[in-house]
Structure formats: C-alpha cells, structure tokens
C-alpha cells in the first residue's frame with residue numbers, strides 16, 4: 177500500500193487543474209509580452225486569472241502579483257519592504273518558515289535591519305503583549321504566518337494586523353499553508369502583504385502570488401522586463417498561473433466539503449494515535465481541532481534508539497510523511513520549530529498531513545504502522 181501523508185510539503189495535482197493548464201502548454205503558447213494575437217491571448221488569460229484570484233480574496237486585481245511560488249513572494253515582500261519603506265526594525269517569530277526566517281536573518285546580518293523575535297508560549301501561541309511592546313519602536317515590519325507548516329498552529333492574523341497598524345507598522349503574513357483552507361477577506365484584513373503557492377492547493381509547483389496592498393509602495397525584487405506592471409521581471413508562467421487560478425477557484429468552491437472530510441481524518445488519527453501509542457503527544461497546538469490547521473498532526477513519540485529511523489521505516493511500509501525531532505544541542509539538523517518550542521530532541525516527531533484525496537483507511541494504516549514500530 178502506498179500512502180501519501182505529506183500534503184503540507186506538496187499536494188497532488190487536481191485533474192481539473194491539469195485539464196485547465198494543458199492548452200497553455202500545447203496550443204496557447206504565446207508570450208504575454210508579444211503584441212500579436214498569440215501574445216494578446218496569453219495576456220488576456222493572465223488578467224482573467226488575476227481577476228479571479230482577486231475576487232476570491234476580496235481585493236483588486238492591481239494588488240496581485242504572480243511569482244514563482246511562496247519563497248519568492250516572501251522574499252519580495254521582506255527584502256523590498258526593508259529596502260523601500262525606511263524600516264529599521266523587523267519582528268518575526270522563531271516558528272516561521274525558512275523562506276521568512278532565513279531572509280530576515282540575512283538582512284539582519286547585512287545590518288539592513290534590526291531583527292527581533294516575539295515570544296511564543298510552550299505550544300507556540302504568539303505573545304500579543306510582547307508583540308505590542310516590541311512595536312513601540314517605529315516603523316516596524318512584522319512577519320507572522322497564518323498557519324504553521326510543521327505544527328499547524330493558527331495565528332490570529334486579524335488581531336495581529338490590527339495591532340501592527342495601530343502602531344503604524346507594516347504587516348506581512350505568510351499564508352501559504354492557510355490559503356484555500358480558510359477564507360481571506362483582504363478588504364477586512366489589515367495586511368500589507370500575503371502570499372500563496374499553487375502546489376499546496378492541488379495546483380502546479382513553481383507558481384504563486386504576492387498580494388501587495390495598494391497603499392504600500394515597494395520597489396521590485398526581481399529586476400528585468402516590465403512584466404507584472406514593472407514589479408517582477410521575467411516571462412510569466414502562463415500555464416502555472418492558469419493552474420493557480422483554477423486551484424484557488426476549486427479550493428474556494430469545495431472549501432466546506434474538504435474541511436469536513438480532512439477534519440474527520442485528523443480526528444480519526446488523533447484518536448488512533450492516542451489509543452495505540454502510549455506516550456504519544458502532539459507538538460505545538462496540532463492536537464487541537466480549533467487552534468491548528470485541520471490538515472496537520474505533528475506527533476511526539478517517546479525516546480527510543482530507533483527514532484532516527486522512523487521516517488525511513490514508514491517509507492519502507494509505503495507511507496510518506498515528514499518531520500524530524502528538535503535539533504540536538506550544537507547541531508542545526510532537525511526542526512527549528514520544535515527546537516524553538518523546547519521539545520526534547522530525544523523524542524521522535526512525525527508530521528502527518530492530509531489532503532482531500534486521503535482516505536480513512538490510509539490514516540488507519542499509518543497509525544497501525546507507527547504503533548507497530550513503537551511498541
């Protein structure tokens with residue numbers, strides 16, 4: 177049996193998305209910058225996709241910029257803001273994705289910004305009072321994600337945005353893991369930037385977007401041609417953009433149905449793991465149905481000599497999952513998120529993440545396989 181439970185890393189492509197993209201490889205291959213009919217057709221397709229995405233997010237097409245994915249969108253928001261907006265302090269948390277953390281750490285090393293980390297509690301909840309105290313120094317750039325990719329923790333980005341704006345700061349939220357799973361109403365959310373990646377929502381790899389609030393003016397991150405209204409040089413990934421827009425459309429269309437299905441899988445696995453593995457814990461808030469992404473469980477496992485081999489042993493049984501323990505002292509191999517939460521590096525940790533295609537029997541198979549390895 178082959179069981180894919182690593183959907184936070186990437187999702188399989190929805191065949192509907194694939195069908196929508198196909199003509200843009202084989203027939204409608206014009207360069208959107210060309211002025212002839214092939215080019216005009218590609219340009220018009222891109223603009224329709226932009227409109228579709230902006231409608232779903234309740235914003236305007238002029239605020240959506242296509243990128244090569246989440247990492248580029250995060251880099252653009254962060255690097256260009258710090259370059260263009262006269263920012264001297266950046267605030268983030270140690271639980272962010274490396275696309276954010278490594279970018280900010282690089283800028284701090286280059287002395288372009290002073291970097292501060294907001295405190296989180298032992299389960300990874302952001303300390304809002306500490307954030308408020310850090311924000312006193314203006315102007316600040318705050319980067320805090322919506323949903324954590326390793327432990328699923330959900331941040332209240334509405335409240336964070338309100339707090340940042342009350343202190344005249346700028347707010348970037350890495351929404352890669354939450355996009356398409358929860359609605360984002362950008363007319364109400366006080367964010368300057370959010371980002372998305374198609375491959376997390378059953379779309380293609382290598383395509384994403386950056387939302388930039390129209391009041392926030394930044395310089396391009398990638399220089400080149402005049403594409404994306406001079407904000408992002410490079411010939412557009414037309415088929416990818418079509419796939420991204422289709423994937424978003426389907427995610428919004430089927431959101432309630434998918435949420436119900438995937439939540440029931442998570443509940444099933446939580447119950448199964450608790451029942452069959454003594455000493456199993458749930459890292460961060462991933463054991464909670466309300467405070468974490470409904471598609472992710474990060475299970476903590478008692479220390480054994482075999483823990484290093486857990487993912488390998490699951491793989492041998494046909495199960496693809498990911499994760500890894502906290503970093504042992506003096507090493508940076510392992511999870512920076514679990515390390516920041518103070519999780520014992522001797523304990524095993526595995527992230528299981530589900531998709532709309534995951535079946536209950538696949539969840540049961542994985543629980544039984546893990547139980548067999550642990551007992």
Ligand SMILES: Cc1ncc(COP(=O)(O)O)c(C=O)c1O
Nearest residue numbers: 245246247273275325352353373
């Ligand atoms: C929270 C988060 N941010 C950013 C990224 C990077 O996105 P991409 O793979 O599209 O560059 C990922 C992907 O793992 C992610 O989970």
